[in-house]
Amino acid sequence: MIPILTYHQIGRPEPKGSPYRALTVHPSDFRRQMVWMRRLGYCGLAMRDLMPYLKGERQGKVFGITFDDGYRNVYQNAMPVLDELRFTATNYFVARQLDGSNVWDAQKGVAPSALMSADEMRAWDQAGHEVGCHTLDHVHLSELSPELAEYQIVQAKHELEQALGAPVTAFCYPYGNETPAIRAMVQRAGYHNATTTVRGLVRPSDDLYGIPRVPISRSTHILRFMQKCLTRLEDRRRKD
Template identity: 65%
Template structure:
């Protein structure tokens, strides 16, 4: 789970840790490849998660659809032959991370619809991160359903292809929201729960591993390659 790939915000800025330096990202992808791993989008990795396919694979996701991911990560992904999923906030395409401002997080541009289409044209996946990035558990059923379902329809209209990946903003999920994601036609949904996905996981509540600015290379490789099942069970 990545967010932004870019130069860091000034020291002391809130959530600065979620922006990974482009050179670190490039190193991380290269080392995955050297170890024989392939980075894959949610669409491409689901057969492995379900246990239908075997191989050395790592799912790569980006939250929020930042323009700096388009600029700094897309070339690295393609040069390594990897795919990845970016989760877009439909009403902020071409806008910014307005939901972050009240926390003091600085503005960062989000991809325009044209950039999102180019992201997809280069083999990457566009998933939904709702219309407005709300904390879904706080919303009533109708509002939550609109955020989950209408965002999928809007993205499909913009892209002209099925959208099957969903991501809960802030990792905010509960059983009724998982049901809504399934009913809306998604095939998988990711949370912010930490850990590696396993075949018996609910595909509408898949855990992820955070990669932060401070995650150094060895730890990154450990995080990607270590089976965390035992740890998760005992946690």
């Protein structure tokens, strides 16, 4: 089984009591986690690079690295670590918030945090990392009409590809909000895989359009991190 890690922000967490504070991992903790995986002989890969392993076409000590939403602090704080260790990662961008912020969190009292610009997204790609899609507007897909849900999926791919000048083949369901019909839309749109918020390691039998991941939070100390990545105890198969 293969762990695919989920991160959001890599930076200094907001003050105690702030909503969603746990989703920001300190840069020193992120570095420690990546360095330990390298010391143990593991290679961190973007979803694109991980696909042969997920399909059983290749074997090796690999794990997936994903970031949701396209935060600028990932570009600033995580990318140098990834590049130093020669790891690749997938970042799922919200197509109509390039150079914007996490506006979808505003009603929950979450502090605004800057997202990558189109130039930064292209630099992320040029460094060997992967640009994935997180819809046009970070929406709950199952709460939309089928027509609007499909538009969010298809048009986001088109707009990101136009900005990037390259194919976008990885998708992530915002909020983990998906159904069999939505998975089918993602597949029809031409994506090669899609990740969820279901917790667990990836099994060979898993649907490539319903891939589970391992969430990493601010409070994930290094021993817990290793337990999540390297044991089956994390394979709980439940949504966040």
